[in-house]
Amino acid sequence: MLEWFVIILMLIHPAYYGHRMPANFNPQPGVVYTFDDGYEDFYTKAYPLIIKNKAYGMVAVITSRNDDKHINAEQIREMDRAGIIIASHTETHRDLTKLSDKEIEWELQTSKEKLEKIVGHKIDIIVYPYGAYNDKVISIAKKVGYKYGITTHPYTKGLFEIGRIPLEQEVKNDSTRCYQLCEKYYYLTR
Numbered sequence: 001m002l003e004w005f006v007i008i009l010m011l012i013h014p015a016y017y018g019h020r021m022p023a024n025f026n027p028q029p030g031v032v033y034t035f036d037d038g039y040e041d042f043y044t045k046a047y048p049l050i051i052k053n054k055a056y057g058m059v060a061v062i063t064s065r066n067d068d069k070h071i072n073a074e075q076i077r078e079m080d081r082a083g084i085i086i087a088s089h090t091e092t093h094r095d096l097t098k099l100s101d102k103e104i105e106w107e108l109q110t111s112k113e114k115l116e117k118i119v120g121h122k123i124d125i126i127v128y129p130y131g132a133y134n135d136k137v138i139s140i141a142k143k144v145g146y147k148y149g150i151t152t153h154p155y156t157k158g159l160f161e162i163g164r165i166p167l168e169q170e171v172k173n174d175s176t177r178c179y180q181l182c183e184k185y186y187y188l189t190r
């Protein structure tokens with residue numbers, strides 16, 4: 001069985017989800033469950049739970065990974081239509097801070113274009129592989145047309161440095177507890 005990648009919740013900026021949610025969606029305020037790397041079990045396990053609980057969910061896709069351990073174009077399209085936020089996690093998942101300007105741009109742009117072709121609308125969010133970013137990465141992300149950048153540190157410093165909170169293993173396996181914790185965190189930090 002595939003391991004879930006770290007389940008992370010993060011505070012959402014109002015501008016971040018405003019135009020993406022179907023009218024009948026009634027999510028918990030303030031948190032998005034985000035999953036990196038686009039493993040197939042996001043589709044089989046997490047996605048049904050997110051929809052059932054009317055929560056916000058986001059999956060960050062590494063667009064070069066097309067084997068059957070990863071979600072495919074059809075699944076991405078279905079989840080996008082259902083209200084899951086589809087984000088880019090670059091084309092090949094390299095540490096962006098170690099690449100040349102040209103390579104960074106290629107990683108960010110290639111994945112953005114591939115995902116846009118699949119879902120039929122703009123992809124606004126880049127999730128930095130390993131949470132690694134610097135000023136150069138941010139400025140290239142802006143140039144390529146992203147509007148938000150997601151990190152792995154818990155604090156948020158701006159639209160390209162949006163923080164996330166990792167959930168513990170025991171919490172991951174208990175969706176009720178997961179929700180309580182998310183709500184608590186939201187009210188503590190708003």
Ligand SMILES: [Zn+2]
Nearest residue numbers: 036037129130
């Ligand atoms: Zn990753």
